[in-house]
Amino acid sequence: MVNNTYVLDANVFLEYICNRPLHNKSKSIIQDSILEKIEIILPSILLDEITEVLCGNLNNLQEVEKHLRYIEKLAKERIIQIVVPNTDVRMKAIEIARTGHKKSGYPEFTDSLYHSLAILNDAIFITNDKKHISKVKSFGHIQELSHYESLE
Numbered sequence: 001m002v003n004n005t006y007v008l009d010a011n012v013f014l015e016y017i018c019n020r021p022l023h024n025k026s027k028s029i030i031q032d033s034i035l036e037k038i039e040i041i042l043p044s045i046l047l048d049e050i051t052e053v054l055c056g057n058l059n060n061l062q063e064v065e066k067h068l069r070y071i072e073k074l075a076k077e078r079i080i081q082i083v084v085p086n087t088d089v090r091m092k093a094i095e096i097a098r099t100g101h102k103k104s105g106y107p108e109f110t111d112s113l114y115h116s117l118a119i120l121n122d123a124i125f126i127t128n129d130k131k132h133i134s135k136v137k138s139f140g141h142i143q144e145l146s147h148y149e150s151l152e
Contacts, residue, residue: 009127092116
């Protein structure tokens with residue numbers, strides 16, 4: 001059975017916004033959601049992370065506003081669902097963030113928040129962060145952006 005619910009890392013949106021190498025993959029995910037082939041759930045922290053990157057990398061404030069308003073539009077049209085992580089999600093994120101070891105490092109809490117949201121919603125966390133994936137693959141529910149295949 002194919003899982004059709006995804007939690008997208010902020011870096012998925014930034015691939016598209018910043019025209020990075022995997023922008024077509026990120027565009028494909030949004031298109032699949034627009035066509036109602038998949039469901040996308042996002043933690044509210046995604047908006048802060050995207051805003052922080054745009055603040056530091058885009059001088060044109062109208063461009064920044066355009067991208068943020070587009071994400072709001074996707075939410076308003078129910079193409080994406082933005083949720084505030086509850087205590088269950090936060091506690092699972094703490095569990096994930098405390099795995100690992102001093103030598104290889106620990107998963108970042110923020111990334112773990114996305115991942116825990118995916119786990120608790122029986123979804124797949126899509127990220128471009130290979131280091132995070134390698135640290136937490138035992139939890140499952142995670143996939144590299146480059147491996148996303150559009151649903152036909």
